[in-house]
Amino acid sequence: MTNLKNEANIKPIKRLEFNERDASIGSIVFVLLQYGFLILFSMLISAGLLYTDVVSTIASVLLEGMFVVTVWVVARAQRVSWVHATTLNKKPQGIHFAWAVLLALVCLFCFTALTNAFLDILVRLGYATSDMQNPDSALTVTTFGQLVLYTFTIALVPAFTEELLFRGLLYKGFSTLGKHAGVWLSAVFFMLMHGSPDQTVHQLILGVVLGYTFMVTGSIYIPMFIHFLNNFIVLVINYMAYASGAMSAVGEEAFTTSASLLFTILQGVLLAVLGGVIIYFVLQHLYRKQKASIVQQAEPNEVSTPTKVSAGKRTLDVASIICLSLSLFVLVLAWVISLITGFGV
Numbered sequence: 001m002t003n004l005k006n007e008a009n010i011k012p013i014k015r016l017e018f019n020e021r022d023a024s025i026g027s028i029v030f031v032l033l034q035y036g037f038l039i040l041f042s043m044l045i046s047a048g049l050l051y052t053d054v055v056s057t058i059a060s061v062l063l064e065g066m067f068v069v070t071v072w073v074v075a076r077a078q079r080v081s082w083v084h085a086t087t088l089n090k091k092p093q094g095i096h097f098a099w100a101v102l103l104a105l106v107c108l109f110c111f112t113a114l115t116n117a118f119l120d121i122l123v124r125l126g127y128a129t130s131d132m133q134n135p136d137s138a139l140t141v142t143t144f145g146q147l148v149l150y151t152f153t154i155a156l157v158p159a160f161t162e163e164l165l166f167r168g169l170l171y172k173g174f175s176t177l178g179k180h181a182g183v184w185l186s187a188v189f190f191m192l193m194h195g196s197p198d199q200t201v202h203q204l205i206l207g208v209v210l211g212y213t214f215m216v217t218g219s220i221y222i223p224m225f226i227h228f229l230n231n232f233i234v235l236v237i238n239y240m241a242y243a244s245g246a247m248s249a250v251g252e253e254a255f256t257t258s259a260s261l262l263f264t265i266l267q268g269v270l271l272a273v274l275g276g277v278i279i280y281f282v283l284q285h286l287y288r289k290q291k292a293s294i295v296q297q298a299e300p301n302e303v304s305t306p307t308k309v310s311a312g313k314r315t316l317d318v319a320s321i322i323c324l325s326l327s328l329f330v331l332v333l334a335w336v337i338s339l340i341t342g343f344g345v
Contacts, residue, residue, distance in 0.1 A: 014079050014080055014081040015078070015079060015080045015081070015085070016080075016081055016084045016085060017080070017084075017085050017172065018074075018075075018078075018080055018085045018168075018169055018172045018173035019173055019176045019314065020173055020174055020176045020177050020314055020315075020316055020320055021078070021173075021316075021317065021319070021320045022074050022075075022078050022080060022169065022173045023169060023170045023172070023173025023174045023185075024173070024316065024319070024320035024321075024323040024324045024327075025074055025077070025078070025320075025323055026070055026071065026074045026165070026169045026170060026173065027170065027189060027323060027324055027327035027328075028323040028324075028326055028327045029070045029073055029074060030066065030067060030070040030165060030193075030327075031326075031327045031330050031331065033066040033069060033070055034063065034066050034193075035330070037062065037063055037066055038063070041059055057149070057153055060153055061153055061157055064157050064158055064161040064162070065161065067161040067162055067164060067165040067166075068160075068161050068164055068165070070165055070169070071086065071164050071165055071168060071169050074169060082168075082169075085168070085169075085172060086164055086167075086168030086169065086172065086220050087168070087218065087219055087220045087221075088164075088168075088220060090218065090219050090220075091219075092217070092219035092221040092222055093217070093219070096217050096219065096222050096286070097222070097225055099282055099285075099286060100213070100222050100225045100226045100229070101229065102278075102282060103209060103213060103226055103279060103282060104225075104226045104229035104230050104233070105229075105233075106275045106278050106279055107205065107206050107209055107226070107230060107275070107279075108230055108233055108234070109271075109275075110271045110272060110274055110275025110276075110278070111201070111202060111205050111206075111271070111272055111275055112202070112271075113264075113267050113268040113271045113272070114201055114205075114268035114269065114271065114272040115199075115201045115202040115268075116264070116268065117264045117265045117267070117268035117269075118200065118201045118268075119198060120261060120264050121261065121265075122197065122342070124261065125343075126343055126344070127197070127339075127342045127343050128342050128343075128344065129198050129342065130196050130198055130342075131198075133341070133342065139154075139234075139235075139238060140238070140242065141235055141238040141239040141242060142239075142242045142243075144239075146239075147235060147236070147239045150235050151232060151235060154231050154235060155228050155231035155232040155235060156228060158227065158231065159224045159225070159227040159228035159231065160224055162190070162193075162227065163210065163220060163223050163224045163227055164220070166186045166187075166189060166190045166193075166207065166210075167186060167210060167211060167214045167220060167223050168220050170182075170185065170186040170189055171183060171185075171186040171211050171214060171215075174186060175215075176313070176314045177313055177314060177315070177316070178313050179215055182211065182215075183208060183211030183212055183215065184208065184211070186207060186211050187204055187207030187208045187210075187211055188204070188207070188328075189207075189327075189328075189331070190203060190204075190206075190207035190210075191203040191204040191207055192328075192331035192332060192334075192335055193331065195331075195334055195335060195338055196338055197335065197338055197339045197342060200335075205272075206227075206230060209226070209279055210223040210226060210227060211223075212279075212283050213226060213283065213286075216283050216286040216287040216290055217286060217290070218290065
């Protein structure tokens with residue numbers, strides 16, 4: 001009788017890794033939570049809630065919190081130790097943060113021209129960016145107090161919450177289909193989550209870099225740090241520009257140039273290629289260091305007689321395909337609607 005009670009009290013063992021089903025479920029859960037929160041917030045505003053800066057800040061932090069809630073819900077429902085699965089329990093190597101600084105700078109300064117070229121094409125075709133449509137919504141960091149606040153709400157919080165979902169859950173889960181599949185699927189979701197065509201190019205490239213960085217370092221803290229730096233540097237540049245008087249207004253002139261379209265595209269492509277080459281060699285260096293570290297930590301007999309073990313790539317089941325398809329459909333539809341709105345159709 002005692003043995004039966006003890007067996008009944010034994011909790012099922014949690015998995016230590018996410019798989020493709022967890023990631024597929026997570027993709028639809030985060031879409032439901034994100035849009036559910038936005039609908040609820042819109043209803044509160046319609047019901048008379050004053051839309052102040054304080055309310056907007058609280059809402060943005062809560063919206064970011066939906067990403068963490070998604071990871072927690074999926075981990076709890078699927079019995080996964082999310083701290084282990086996302087590598088939050090893994091101590092990062094200090095040298096990786098130094099390389100992360102270089103990767104963040106390359107992402108920001110080598111790919112911005114390509115993003116601007118893409119926007120230039122859209123604007124010449126009649127597209128109005130989000131800042132053109134609503135100049136009051138443009139990011140302005142005019143005081144040091146705003147810089148501190150935005151560092152928390154725009155740089156620190158999103159770096160933690162978004163990476164926990166997109167790299168910690170989606171990349172780790174979809175990587176069971178193949179490492180590259182995990183990187184690109186998580187990057188596409190990362191891009192579409194931002195919703196605006198304005199950010200399409202930059203967010204896709206950044207998502208890919210963050211995914212491969214996670215792959216070669218094995219620590220979620222490194223892509224989190226790159227993500228933080230990416231947003232923080234933009235805030236600092238914005239603050240310094242306003243402080244010096246170099247930026248006084250944001251309008252259509254901020255997104256169009258006197259240069260020819262061909263020159264704009266050529267400049268963007270060349271800088272992007274340069275950035276891609278730098279990132280490739282950095283990631284290759286980190287990958288070789290990781291392999292060398294694994295070999296050094298292995299047992300002598302394992303090193304002397306290496307054995308290649310292949311578990312094989314997994315495939316999506318019907319339920320996973322449905323979840324993945326629905327979430328992508330909703331996000332792509334939102335992106336298309338945003339694009340159509342920009343063209344004023």
